Amino acid sequence: MATVVMDTSALMMPVECGVRVFEELDRLLGEVDPLAPRPVVEELESLSAGAGEEATAASVGLDLSRRCEVRETDAGYADDAVLELAVAEDAYAVTNDLPLRDRLLEANVPVIGLRGRNTLAITEP
Numbered sequence: 001m002a003t004v005v006m007d008t009s010a011l012m013m014p015v016e017c018g019v020r021v022f023e024e025l026d027r028l029l030g031e032v033d034p035l036a037p038r039p040v041v042e043e044l045e046s047l048s049a050g051a052g053e054e055a056t057a058a059s060v061g062l063d064l065s066r067r068c069e070v071r072e073t074d075a076g077y078a079d080d081a082v083l084e085l086a087v088a089e090d091a092y093a094v095t096n097d098l099p100l101r102d103r104l105l106e107a108n109v110p111v112i113g114l115r116g117r118n119t120l121a122i123t124e125p
Helices: 008-016 021-029 038-048 052-064 079-088 098-106
Strands: 002-006 032-037 067-071 092-094 111-115 117-123
Touching: 002 021, 002 079, 008 021, 008 038, 008 052, 021 032, 021 092, 021 117, 032 038, 032 079, 038 052, 038 067, 038 079, 052 098, 079 092, 079 098
Parallel strands: 002 032, 002 092, 032 067, 092 111
Antiparallel strands: 111 117
């Protein structure tokens, strides 16, 4: 079973990009063990308190985060926590954040991100 670390943007993809994230992960990897760093969940909580489409996407993301095992990290910032956890767990990282994707690839973490309109693909380091 593949371990995947979910970023804030990944959990917001269903609303923002029309991607069925967990179905796409199953298609790519088979059964997955999804993890969410605590700072990602906290970022979703903060964003969902607002108004508009971003708040709606964050609210859906927060619901989806309940399908993940939430892990504590030393990092307080969501992107740093995703990187830390993905390296520690030898996991894939799921993100739609280009600067984070570049950092992950530099750290030899395979990245799963949006390809085309509503599908995910793996980018190997």
